[in-house]
Amino acid sequence: MSTLQAKINALPIEERAWLLxxxxxxPLGCAFAKKRVVHPGAGGKRMVADKAEQVQIWADLMAQTPNPADERAVYIHIPFCDKKCSYCGFFQNFTREEAAHHYVDVLLDELDAAADTPYVQGAPFQAVFFGGGTPTALSDADIARLVQAVRxxxxxxxxxEITLEGRIHDLTESKVEAAMNAxxxxxxxxxxxFDTRVRQAIGRxxxxxxxxxxxxxxxxxxxxVVIADLIYGLxxxxxxxxxxxxxxxxxxxIAGGDLYQLNVFPSSELARRVAxxxxxxxxxTEEQAEYFRRGIDIVMEYPMVRRIDTxxxxxxxxxxSIxxxxxxxxxxxxxxxxxxxxxxxxMMWRNHGALAPYEKMVEEGAKPFQFMGEQADAHRMQSEIGDQIEHGYLYAPFFTKKYGVDLLTEMEPLLAAWAENGLVTRTETGFRLTRAGEFWHDNLIQGFLEAYALTQEDTVKLRKENVAVQDMIPKSVRSMLEAMFPDGMPAQMAAALAGKPSPEMENHPHMQMLKELIRKEREKERAAGADHDLNTVMRTQSRDLGKAV
Ligand code: SF4
Structure with missing residues (x-):
């Protein structure tokens, strides 16, 4: 038995399922109990808490000459939005034109402080991304001067590639023209x-x-050139x-688009309003998987489509998409x-997320770090593994040639399980994702990186974030079901309540009964036109058991 297999076998059953x-x-809807992480990745090596060390590291980074063979990019963040979307976990500040104008002044100062260094001038950048927040919330003139200054x-x-992220509401003819001219x-x-009712429900x-x-x-x-994001599960x-x-x-x-899964964060306004x-x-999540399948099927009906990633x-x-x-x-x-x-x-860092300290630090001549850290030694290989899986495949010889690792041999137990569970189709040199694998790609990336870490270390702490509140079973429902089954619940139901349904038991008679209950509740809600007249507990119950079975 391989070392990885032995270590996987030693994991608690729930964690084993997170990996395999x-x-x-x-498999499209049920290969995993739920989505584990929004941004998959391995942990870093250490945090750099000492301010003097941060300053020295930054000075050293800016003094180095980049390798001209390495591609690189610039990211510029605009932390303003006109309105807060109900599902958002990233909102920072409401737009005030004067504050936004001053912010651009400060941003240009931060840019100037780095612009003449050997690191910046030593090689060209392939892409610039103005992201947010909502960069289009800036005035026409501020967008123009910011883009021109960067160039x-x-x-x-x-x-x-120079991208401006934004929302439709801001994009007057003059703003689009100002941005393109710049x-x-x-x-x-x-x-x-595009549906007005859906849009209103999420605060667009x-x-x-x-x-x-x-x-x-x-x-x-x-x-x-317009790329439009859609979200399913709203x-x-x-x-x-x-x-x-x-x-x-x-x-x-439009020139391209994304089909994104809705992540429901517990602290979001959306979660509160649904609850x-x-x-x-x-x-x-199981229903979201069906939305994904249908969305991709429609995309593939168009013969000119080129899929860029999952x-x-x-x-x-x-x-x-550079x-x-x-x-x-x-x-x-x-x-x-x-x-x-x-x-x-x-090295990785984050600039201060609060406007006042960010601006104060820049105005005092400092790089406005909120924190800095050192990435894992293998971070580049880990990122490239994630990038390939996100693009729907893994080509193992790439990693053998570049890093001297034989992923096919080392990761065999994981790859065999994924193939068995309908997530990948294996090839001689790696694998391709099935449609189910595409839907679960974040779990696969996270699972691959953690299983790889298990080949290097004795134990690995697996990441699990609460990003799928739509699947959670609240205490009230749990209590109700426990009261219904005082002598112990059927195994599948107990597993479902613990967030880990076992598909092999899904035909248990009690689960059939619950499926029927869910079907009726959903019909009732549809018939009522979602007039909000359902008992909240029953609404939540049917929603959560929908996932459970
Ligand atoms: S525009 Fe983007 S950052 Fe701003 S509130 Fe909406 S989702 Fe959040």
Whole structure:
């Protein structure tokens, strides 16, 4: 038995399932109990808490000359939004034009402090990403001067991808024109859904017609390269609404798009509103998987589509997705702005996320670190493993050649289990993800990195975050079920309550009864037009048991 197999066997059954998944008739919906992490990755090596050491490390980084063969990118963060979206876990500040204008002044000071260093001037950057927050919340003039300053002060490749992230509501004709004239050649927009009711439920400002009209104007009249994100699993987003969302992207003719899974964070306004009965229950993870399958099926109906990764597709040669690829591959990302996170070589840092200390530190001439850390020695290889899996495959000879590791041999127990559980199709040189593997790609990346760490260390702490509140079973329901089964619940139900259903027992008569209960509750809610008249406990019960079975 291999060392990895022995270590996996020694794990508690729940943790073993986090790594390997479980065998199921429906691997797309049930290979894992739920999503484990939003941003998969391995842990770092150490935090650098000492301020003087941070300053010295930064000075050393900026003094080094980069290898011209290494691709790299710039990230610039704009921490303002006009409105807070109900599902958001990243909101920082409401937009105030004066404050935003001053922020751009400070941001340019931070940029200037690094611009003339050997590290910055030593090689060109392949991509610049203005992200947020909502960069389009800035005024036309502030966007123009910021983009022009970045192009003037940093060395960029002649075909550098320069992306402006934003929301439709801000994108007046003049703002799009100002941004494009300044050098923006890609817009990454959070549409989420074209359905007005869905949009209103999650706090988006414009109705569906306005969104479509704005995108059409950008694409047809202004020649903009537009990438639009959609999210599945939103309130009121039936399968029919979702299918229409995906098709509408193609009817407008955007250059590319993303189909993202909704993550429901416990502290989000969305979770609170669903729990209170103010919004209808959300699709469970198992149901989200069906949305993903249907969304990809529709995307693949269009013959010009090129899939870039598990969630992202393009129809246009102008969509290259360079920034996302470089960042995920572990390339250097030079970051500026309040809350921005950057990576250079082994080091990573985050700028202060609160506006006042960020601005004060920059105005005092300091790089505004909130924290700094040293990444794991193998971080580049780990990132490249994650990048390949996110792109739907793993090609083992790449890692043998570059890092001298034989992943096929070392990871055999994991790969065999994934193939058995319907997550990958194996090839002689690695594997490709199945559609189920694509849906669970974050779990697979996390599982691969942790299993690889197990080949190097005696024990590894597995990561698990609470990012799928739509699947949780609240205490009230737990108590009710415990009262219904005072002598002990059927094994499948007990496993479901513990968040780890065992698919092989899903035909247990009690589970059939619960499935029927769920079906009836969902029918009832649909018939009521989600008028919020259902008892909250029953709503929650049917939602959670929907996942459980
Ligand atoms: S625009 Fe983006 S950052 Fe701002 S509240 Fe909405 S999701 Fe959050």
């Amino acid at each position: 998944g479980t065998k199921s008739k429906n 003037a002060r940093l060395p960029l490749t002649s075909d550098c 050098g923006i050649n890609r817009f990454s927009l959070g549409v989420q859904s 400002i414009d109705d569906g017609e306005t969104v479509i009209a704005t995108l059409r104007r950008m694409v047809e009249q202004q020649g903009a 309130p009121y987003q039936s399968m029919e609404v979702w299918e229409n969302d995906v098709r509408t992207q193609f009817e407008i003719g 209170s009965g103010d919004l209808p229950m959300l699709p469970t 969630t992202h597709w393009a129809t246009d040669h102008r969509e290259r 920034y996302n690829t470089l960042a995920k591959r572990g390339c250097d990302v030079l970051a500026f702005g309040s809350g921005a996170g950057g990576f250079i070589g082994q």
